[in-house]
Amino acid sequence: MSYSFVVEPPAVQEFESEDERIERCKEWNLLPGSATRVKTYMYKRQGLTLPCEIVGFVDHQTVVIQFENKQQHCIHPAYLKEMQTASFGQRAQAAADARAEESAESAGETVMEDAAVEAGEAAGKGLRSANAAEGAGSAEAAERSGSGSAAELAAPEEKPRKPAASKKKPALQLPEDKLKVTAVVKEFTTVPNHFSDNDDEVIIYEGIAIEGHDLAIEEVWSSHSATLKKLELKEGDRVSFEAKIVAKKLTQHPVKYKINNPSKMKVIQPDA
Incomplete structure (x- = not known):
């Protein structure tokens, strides 16, 4: 099934x-x-x-x-x-009942709004008729006084043209396979997690070099998972690893790309 x-x-x-x-x-x-x-x-x-x-x-x-x-x-x-939780199904049913009640109230409000619109349209027809008669009289008076023709009075004002929208830069095409990457640990920080009482710990990397690819990526980030904490990384450490890079912006930071599930990470010694 x-x-x-x-x-x-x-x-x-x-x-x-x-x-x-x-x-x-x-x-x-x-x-x-x-x-x-x-x-x-x-x-x-x-x-x-x-x-x-x-x-x-x-x-x-x-x-x-x-x-x-x-x-x-x-x-x-x-x-x-x-x-x-044991009460999950009960809350879901209560939410469904509340939505049904809101739909019924909305339907009643729509009927009342339609009636008000019809009444407004009827009043508007009478007002437009009166305005048409008044406009005809105004055009005739303008013609007699020589202050301007009715056509000039009725000519709409030309609206300024909007500037042409600038073309967006094409999105960076990222390989779908895992990549061999070297980078430098730039910063350890946290970002808010609205579904948890604790903020998420993350690492920001700079000096990105990808083997076999020339990609314009200056910085990437990753979760500071329990596996990475075992490496005891420090700011300034140069590391190598294999990972897939995806377009995912870091909350509250100008870092546009994330490394997913990095593996084989190790610190490159200065004399290596």
């Missing part, structure tokens, strides 16, 4: 190990800090309760889950966490 509601991931970033999967789930608040293994989660929708497991992610805010029929589905980690 297949599920029609499934949103298939365009590309899945798989976990390099079970430890990384556990650490990621802790970052998404799907596991407590003391957890040592990943549990089975429940996906709830339209009266269904389906067991699923987390098999990867698309980005930091999109988790990929897999059902028992092997179908994969994209979901926000905060929404998946909310589904684990």
Whole structure:
């Protein structure tokens, strides 16, 4: 049996190990800090309760889950966490009832608005007739006085032309495969996470060099995951790694590109 509601991931970033999967789930608040293994989660929708497991992610805010029929589905980690509560279905039904009530009220307001529009149009017809008669009299008076013709009075004022919109620069074409990259650690910082009590830790890199490609990329960023923390990186460290680069702007920072799931990262010694 297949599920029609499934949103298939365009590309899945798989976990390099079970430890990384556990650490990621802790970052998404799907596991407590003391957890040592990943549990089975429940996906709830339209009266269904389906067991699923987390098999990867698309980005930091999109988790990929897999059902028992092997179908994969994209979901926000905060929404998946909310589904684990016993009251999730009750809140969803209450929200549906509220939407239905709002639709009924909106329909009533639309009927009243239509009646008001019809009344306004009827009044407007009378006003336009009076204005037409007044306009005819004004044009005749203008012609008699010689102050200007009716055609001159009625000529619309020419509007200034808007400047032509500037053409946007074409988007940078990024390779879809993993790339071999060297970079310099520029800064450690945090960005707000509206779905968690804690801010997300990130690393900003500069001096980007990509083997076999000439791409105009000055800076990239990545999550400061538990795996990277083990390297004990410092600002100014020159590192090499393999990763896929995607167009994803860092919140509150002018960094347009992100490295996804970096692997084989190591610090390049100055004499290397």
